[in-house]
Amino acid sequence: xxxxxxxxxPSVGVVTDIRIDTPDxxxxxxxxxxxxKPFDHxxxxxxxxxxxxxxxxxxxxxxxPTNTEFMEFSxxxxxxxxxxxxxxxxxxEITIRGxxxxxxxxxxxxxxxxxxxxAGGIGLAPLRSVINYCRHxxxxxxxxxxxxxxxxxxxxxxxxEIIEEWSKDEGVTVHLTIDREQPEWDxxxxxxxxxxxELGFSTDKIAVLCGPxxxxxxxxxxxxxxxxxxxxxxxxxxxxxxxxIGKCGRxxxxxxxxxxxxxxxxxxxxxxxxxxY
Amino acid sequence: MRKVSxxxxxxxxxxxxxxxTLYLPVDTAAGAKYEKWAEGKQLSDAxxxxxxxxDFFFPQTENLMDFKVEGKKIEIxxxxxxxxxxxxxxxxxxxxxxxxxxxxxxLAEPADTYYxxxxxxxxxxxMACLKPAATCFCGTFGIDxxxxxxxxxxxxxxxxxxxxxxxxxxxxxxxxxxxxxxxxDAAPVEEQKSLIHERLAKLPLAGLxxxxxxxxxxxxxxxxxxxxxxSESCLGCGTCTFVCPTCQCYDIKDxxxxxxxxxxxxxxxxxxxxxxxxxxxxxxxxxxxxFRQRFMHKLVYYPTNNDGLFSCVGCGRCVSKCPIQMNxxxxxxxxxxxxxx
Numbered sequence: 274x275x276x277x278x279x280x281x282x283p284s285v286g287v288v289t290d291i292r293i294d295t296p297d298x299x300x301x302x303x304x305x306x307x308x309x310k311p312f313d314h315x316x317x318x319x320x321x322x323x324x325x326x327x328x329x330x331x332x333x334x335x336x337x338p339t340n341t342e343f344m345e346f347s348x349x350x351x352x353x354x355x356x357x358x359x360x361x362x363x364x365x366e367i368t369i370r371g372x373x374x375x376x377x378x379x380x381x382x383x384x385x386x387x388x389x390x391x392a393g394g395i396g397l398a399p400l401r402s403v404i405n406y407c408r409h410x411x412x413x414x415x416x417x418x419x420x421x422x423x424x425x426x427x428x429x430x431x432x433x434e435i436i437e438e439w440s441k442d443e444g445v446t447v448h449l450t451i452d453r454e455q456p457e458w459d460x461x462x463x464x465x466x467x468x469x470x471e472l473g474f475s476t477d478k479i480a481v482l483c484g485p486x487x488x489x490x491x492x493x494x495x496x497x498x499x500x501x502x503x504x505x506x507x508x509x510x511x512x513x514x515x516x517x518i519g520k521c522g523r524x525x526x527x528x529x530x531x532x533x534x535x536x537x538x539x540x541x542x543x544x545x546x547x548x549x550y
Numbered sequence: 551m552r553k554v555s556x557x558x559x560x561x562x563x564x565x566x567x568x569x570x571t572l573y574l575p576v577d578t579a580a581g582a583k584y585e586k587w588a589e590g591k592q593l594s595d596a597x598x599x600x601x602x603x604x605d606f607f608f609p610q611t612e613n614l615m616d617f618k619v620e621g622k623k624i625e626i627x628x629x630x631x632x633x634x635x636x637x638x639x640x641x642x643x644x645x646x647x648x649x650x651x652x653x654x655x656x657l658a659e660p661a662d663t664y665y666x667x668x669x670x671x672x673x674x675x676x677m678a679c680l681k682p683a684a685t686c687f688c689g690t691f692g693i694d695x696x697x698x699x700x701x702x703x704x705x706x707x708x709x710x711x712x713x714x715x716x717x718x719x720x721x722x723x724x725x726x727x728x729x730x731x732x733x734x735d736a737a738p739v740e741e742q743k744s745l746i747h748e749r750l751a752k753l754p755l756a757g758l759x760x761x762x763x764x765x766x767x768x769x770x771x772x773x774x775x776x777x778x779x780x781s782e783s784c785l786g787c788g789t790c791t792f793v794c795p796t797c798q799c800y801d802i803k804d805x806x807x808x809x810x811x812x813x814x815x816x817x818x819x820x821x822x823x824x825x826x827x828x829x830x831x832x833x834x835x836x837x838x839x840x841f842r843q844r845f846m847h848k849l850v851y852y853p854t855n856n857d858g859l860f861s862c863v864g865c866g867r868c869v870s871k872c873p874i875q876m877n878x879x880x881x882x883x884x885x886x887x888x889x890x891x
Contacts, residue, residue, distance in 0.1 A: 522800070
């Protein structure tokens with residue numbers, strides 16, 4: 274009987290590296306105790322991380338599936354589990370289970386298209402996986418635009434990777450913005466939704482949005498003003514989760530479970546859900 | 551069809567208990583409840599148990615696994631144990647149906663092995679409801695209290711208990727009890743079924759229809775103005791979800807014993823404000839939204855995902871236990887419109 278794997282029983286993972294991204298975001302590198310990537314995943318999928326005695330929580334997998342050596346999670350400090358994660362040292366073991374959820378349709382709907390990625394704050398975490406996937410298979414996609422904004426320069430996650438790698442790629446254009454002027458910043462200043470409208474993208478592409486709900490709402494409206502149809506725009510939803518497999522009931526919105534039917538939704542599909550996310 | 555005379559019920563129970571653990575409803579000061587049978591324990595004649603039998607498969611609290619934490623090291627200890635074989639005797643038709651509702655959640659891939667383990671080892675002996683109550687509305691969901699489902703189906707008459715095996719598991723159980731039972735004519739059972747049908751037709755909720763609800767009706771009801779009035783008095787106590795045989799939402803929490811960490815699964819309730827609360831926000835801010843979630847799930851969302859099957863079996867527990875007398879019947883009447891007035 275118990276040869277069968279129980280989905281709620283996790284595996285041990287080791288945090289081998291902790292990178293400080295912003296004052297409240299750190300990126301954690303996780304491998305198995307024998308140094309391998311914990312499991313395969315697709316861009317946009319999530320994993321449950323836990324610290325026994327503290328709790329378990331769902332995080333989007335930040336690293337690309339094309340990375341076969343380890344998994345990364347960019348995590349903002351904002352609750353019990355994340356506070357604990359932020360206070361730990363490399364070498365610490367945690368538990369990990371997954372992958373959960375659907376994924377961005379990178380090999381179907383996205384294939385062959387120009388891509389527009391739009392993120393706000395920690396919203397870059399789930400997008401980094403798909404951005405790096407598209408960069409890895411560069412010839413499968415057209416032009417890539419990335420619009421990323423944060424409160425301040427210090428709050429931009431993955432700043433180094435963006436400047437040193439993404440910006441230097443052929444056919445990839447990065448547009449950064451911060452909410453308010455600050456001395457060491459000579460880039461764009463202003464909120465993401467307005468910046469997207471200012472940049473005025475042509476509508477022959479697929480847009481992927483991720484960030485705080487308010488940013489998603491206004492950016493989607495801005496994209497529609499530019500002529501985008503909701504069927505061209507993808508985003509991810511976030512709700513409280515306990516099981517990750519559509520059984521505990523927490524992330525139920527309408528007839529969907531965000532943990533298994535999401536977290537990736539096309540914006541016209543979101544319209545069909547009751548407004549409870 | 552087999553039968554055993556009522557004065558030999560104890561022998562029948564002893565016969566079952568000699569093979570596997572037997573649970574049956576017994577009367578207690580706090581109402582009928584399932585207990586492990588032992589010499590002297592009498593089968594309750596109460597229509598139903600206060601708590602539903604979902605505990606047998608989905609206990610209120612259960613240890614999922616343990617952890618040993620030493621410095622930076624973690625050891626995960628699989629605490630699962632193979633369940634013993636057991637018989638649940640005297641399950642009413644509504645509650646038998648609730649197992650199917652739960653199965654579709656817990657046995658869907660990837661299956662919950664804790665639940666599946668107990669389900670695989672259980673034999674369900676159901677009991678027809680000779681005296682259905684004013685709070686009963688199983689018929690609304692197509693359940694026949696006179697002919698419940700189950701591995702073995704029982705009808706209790708004035709002098710005998712009739713047993714009919716419906717599945718392989720049921721046949722196995724009855725075969726083992728062969729010497730304690732005798733071959734029976736089905737006529738008394740058919741007679742009782744007719745009597746039950748007559749009684750069911752006279753119940754106050756006999757006319758309650760679920761036709762207005764079901765798959766794909768989210769838009770029809772989600773923004774209905776009636777939710778406000780319906781939910782206004784709701785205390786958010788969660789009693790309805792706890793006595794409900796089909797409510798299956800759960801929480802997972804860790805407990806540090808000082809010698810290690812135990813991870814538990816506990817029943818939870820969508821009626822509680824903490825249920826959906828995240829550090830990033832709270833999608834259901836008011837009791838109206840939580841209340842609506844419970845009933846929309848039972849009457850619309852669940853059927854949408856499960857071939858039209860409703861996540862209510864009409865057992866009436868919430869009808870009798872809600873401290874403010876609000877329940878799914880009132881919700882259906884109010885929202886379901888003309889058909890249910």
